[in-house]
Amino acid sequence: MNCILICMLCGLYGVLAKDKEQRGKYRVPKLDVKSRQLVLDANQPLQLSCRGRWEITWVFPSGLARDQVQVEESRCGRTKQLYCSNMMVSRSQAQHTGLFRCQYKHRTQKQTSVYVYVTDSQQLFVEHPGMSPGVLYLKENQPLVIPCRATNPNVTATLVKFLSLSLSPDQRNIIWDSKQGFIIRSPTFYYIGLFYCQTITDGVTHKSRNYFVHRPVSNIMEVRLNSSGPVQALKGERLVLNCTATGELNTRVNITWDYPGKSNNIGSISKRLVKHPTHMLFYSILTIPKLQRSDRGRYTCRVASGEKSKHQTVTVTVYDRPFIRLKPRHGLVMEVQAGQKSYQISPKLKAFPAPEVIWLKDGVVAAEQCSRYHIDGNSLVIRDVAEEDAGKYTVLVRIKEHGLYQNLTLTLAVNVSPQIGEKAASLQDPGSVPRGSRRTLHCTSHGVPPPHIQWLWHRCPPKGLPAAPRA
Incomplete structure (x- = not known):
């Protein structure tokens, strides 16, 4: 019994070990x-077989069309647990020269490959000279x-720049690899232009396809929108936003919108x-023919060139109908001190579309009444405030095309510091008066609001002592 158990365990161990292997x-x-490259003559058949634990797929050189390949798949191995795939050209x-790769269908990073050369004495380069120029960056x-x-x-080939000298590989900066072509480790501006490769065999010159080397420029100098501030519009109106990008010559940009x-x-x-x-100018114009309330929000123009990018954003507000909202900022009555350098009367005004604003002082257009009055936006500014600036100021707001009108009247009080008239006049000293006689003294004062006048009597002091005032 023990012998049977030991045999079974040994058999199981052998199966597990083999499966692990x-x-x-x-x-x-x-x-x-076995080798990592194959060399065939043109018109020879090519056959490759691949096997593995999972389903297999093939990747072929770009010059080989799928319909030129026959692929047969089967289960293989002693227990038919492996997957086999045979391909044939x-x-x-x-x-067809290039890398043939065999890889797992659902694990494409698991792969193995072989490089196949298909030699042809009439075509020494894979891409023949009759092909259109390839663009390299x-x-x-x-x-x-x-x-x-x-x-x-x-x-062995040389690299030729159109209308210039040919370059031979030095295996330091200019490296020739028959599987890749020419590798320039540290290219300079010299390598911008039209190039081709050539080789001479038995006195015959063979040329490759032409390659145009382009240096992409990705310097975005400026991005701007046709509106520098928030955009306001009425529902149903047309919105047009123009995004302009400025770049260096040879720059190519991609402009996208988020809205x-x-x-x-x-x-x-x-x-x-x-x-x-x-320089180059790139324009992208976004048009929305009929705005709705749902079109409110941020509109962003994004400009990208290579790894560089810039953007500009504007906020769009959509109103259902035109309106005027007008009210005082600090009450209906305002106070200012005469002599102040300037004073601004600025009510709270919000309106759309932009309204026409007219200011009146005591019923007359303010700007026509005094050169010290001028309009700044929706506000009236008074320079060098004087007493005559007191009065009633009316702001008229109107949007003619929509028949909207509104006005607001504010009162401005100008405070004037009190002054004594006699102090300004040159009066003679009244001198001495007879004892018991009557003498009248005058005090004339002006100010806004009206000043309060108080008289003080100063007793004549005894000799050598100051006088004490009495009311």
Whole structure:
């Protein structure tokens, strides 16, 4: 009995150990080729097999169309627990040169690959010269790769700049790799322009596709909206916001809008580009044909170029109808001191659309009555306040196109410091008067409000002593 149990445990251990070994073996799928690259002649068939623990998928070079490949899938292994996939290209072509990858369908990071060269004496570069120029971007602090890959691992090429000299690889800054092309580790402005690769075999010059190297500029100098402050509009009116971005020459920007009705596709956007000798102007115009209350809120224009971005925001308020709201700020009666440098009469006014404002003083247009009166926004400013500025001031507010009118009358009191008239006049000393006689003294005073007059009598002091006042 013990012997049977021991045999069973040994068998189970063997199965578990074998299963663990299989799991480790197929952590990534396995190709049926040992080397990391293959070299085929043009028109030869290419066949690759891959197996693994899970379902398998293939990634092919860009020059190989999917309909040019036959793929057969099956379950394999002793217990049929593995997945196998065989792919076949019946007639390989030079443009099929590249990396063939076998990977797990749902674990794409688990993969294995082989690089396949398809040699053709008539086509030494994968991308032939008849193709339209490829556009490459020169980026700061990044290597530049000119992808003129070769169809033969033994090809050595030179890099040619159009209408300029050819550059040979130095394996320091200019590196040739038949699988990638030319790698420029530290590219300068010299590498902006039109390039191609070439090689000479048996006296015959072979050229690659042309590549245009462009240096993208992402300097956004300024972003502005056609409205610098909050926007107010009536329900049903048309809203037009113009966002203008200024960038350096060769800059390309992407302009987007964020606004309340964006999710409902409310509004239309038109774009325009204007090139100037020193800069570029990009326009994006957002139009909402009929505003609703739901269109109230923040409207943001976002401008992005490469890793740089800027934005401008404006708040839009939508009113149901035109209105005027007018009331005093500090009561109906105001006080000011004569001689004050300036005084501003400023009621609380809120209206839309912008109203016409007229100020009257005692029924006459204020600005026509005195040059010291002038309008500042909705307020009346009085310069060098004088006593004659006291009176009734009426502000007339009207929105003619909507038939709205409102007025408010305020009273201004001007306080004047009291003054004694006789003090200003040059009077002679009355001198001595006979004892027992009558003498009349006058005191004339003016002020606002009217001043109170009080007389004080100063007894003549004995010789050598000051006099004490008496009422």
